[in-house]
Amino acid sequence: MAGEIIGAFQEERERLNEIVMRYAGLSTKRFYSLDAQVYREGALPARTKELLGLVASFVLRCDDCIKYHLVRCQEEGVTSEELEEALGVGLVVGGSITIPHLRRAFEAWTDLQVPGGVQEGT
Amino acid sequence: MAGEIIGAFQEERERLNEIVMRYAGLSTKRFYSLDAQVYREGALPARTKELLGLVASFVLRCDDCIKYHLVRCQEEGVTSEELEEALGVGLVVGGSITIPHLRRAFEAWTDLQVPGGVQEGT
Amino acid sequence: MAGEIIGAFQEERERLNEIVMRYAGLSTKRFYSLDAQVYREGALPARTKELLGLVASFVLRCDDCIKYHLVRCQEEGVTSEELEEALGVGLVVGGSITIPHLRRAFEAWTDLQVPGGVQEGT
Amino acid sequence: MAGEIIGAFQEERERLNEIVMRYAGLSTKRFYSLDAQVYREGALPARTKELLGLVASFVLRCDDCIKYHLVRCQEEGVTSEELEEALGVGLVVGGSITIPHLRRAFEAWTDLQVPGGVQEGT
């Protein structure tokens, strides 16, 4: 059952984003475009920015956002040790209320390690 | 499978509210009554108040509260364009962390458009 | 001491936005522009959008954002009764934790009623 | 300058609540009354309820609400050790983001120990 958690997440995300785009006005479309733009390589590497997005999502406790950034972190070559330290910062800043998200984050990360589990383009 | 998302939401909501009422003391009952009262027609139309409740629920990121207000918005004749603009305000105020809720909101809204999909009295 | 609270807020806001703009890259500038765009007249009147922005800011408990939208609400001709009902929705959605912000919101609103208290362009 | 922090807080709170009451409609008044009611002695002692209100305010990070409950905790005879343990739960649940509030909470608590520092009726 390789990459099942992330696979299901990506499928739903894609399907629902299509629904959003049926309704989206100019502002919403601009927001989506801005949301892609801020993670692009710049003075800070894309890799660092994905870690920032991950920890921000983690302390704000959004499982879907966490999964999205976990996929991107893996694509950027973040190691399990780096991930653990980044989430460790999030855990201390955000407190025990983030623990259920920590659990699901490591579950999804494990899921991501399954060979062939994630396709290109999230 | 018309109105399936909202249908399931309403059924669970009703079932669980019955459980709450088995335990509820006077304060909890008063809170429930106050929660109905603030959305009633007044200096502001009920329609505007439902949009306020929707956007407040959206930036606080509660899917169940969002679904509840989507049903009420539809009953008050809110159009898809108005809804999109209201959620657009929420998206800019609340940031990309609200995007998963935006997706599910538009999915539920689509579900609500299915003819016969929602019954009276939510 | 007419309009002192709002006056001080607007002065600081302007001064600090200038500092932001000294550092701001393209993404931050686009965000600022999007933040203006979503409140423009559309399917929903600007007045309703300002009330949405106000209540969103209120439940997220940001005094500066509340003050900003109070100024805009006054410019859009929102009455004290309408304001009270909008904040009433926010109070019930957001709970007693919003009460200190409710206090400061009404203090600022009173400050706004002082003749000549607010200048153009916030 | 005994009890200065709490004194200033109580004075402002009273002054601003009077402003709120000038605008308040029925719902807001009912909310205020409900807000008093839930802390009354019941199956749980008032003392425990004040600790619950304190920790809830602490993890939601509202300094004014924290101060209010600190005053009430002192009136209910909560000791410094009990307070420290209650805030310790809040610190672990809410994380390091609560630390600035922890600092101000203990500063206010110290202020409350000044003899004659707090008057009746907050």
Added chain:
Amino acid sequence: MAGEIIGAFQEERERLNEIVMRYAGLSTKRFYSLDAQVYREGALPARTKELLGLVASFVLRCDDCIKYHLVRCQEEGVTSEELEEALGVGLVVGGSITIPHLRRAFEAWTDLQVPGGVQEGT
């Protein structure tokens, strides 16, 4: 289907905590240990501390954390009336946005009353 909700929660919690521990560094392990420590009997009884943890989790709106503390509250002999009053404080502090969590909390509490529904060691 006695204790089904809590049973499923505990099983998943245990399974995922094992995954966390495969990755966890020293800081994360220390956080987990601290998270156990703050609820231990002290100047405040363990029972009161569990109620504090419950209400903190409730206003921060984390269903998993709420379920965990409900189990512990039952073990500490908290009655349904005491629970209802504690959640009533949470409801007023946190507002109607907590209502979906109130529903699921009472559903889980009902589930906990099923004889033989919960095993030792949560």
Added chain:
Amino acid sequence: MAGEIIGAFQEERERLNEIVMRYAGLSTKRFYSLDAQVYREGALPARTKELLGLVASFVLRCDDCIKYHLVRCQEEGVTSEELEEALGVGLVVGGSITIPHLRRAFEAWTDLQVPGGVQEGT
């Protein structure tokens, strides 16, 4: 008026931490120690961890925590462009509700650039 904002922040922080330590039990002390530990050089550089702490504090909207991490970021040699990009991620994730904190963050950052403005040991 070199480094006035940060100077005042550091002085108050130190003064209040002393008050905390007068009351602190073992758990609180352990939390403080853990809070230092997670930012230490490891698989991720201390510099990246400070940026993570900064953005986490930013989206959770705590001015004091932001100031603390700004000081540490400067000590770690973070440039203004890197800072702007990190806060840009925070702005998009957290939305316009973070803008007042963005303003104060850049004001404090400017304050930090004043020669001699910050002393050792924050």
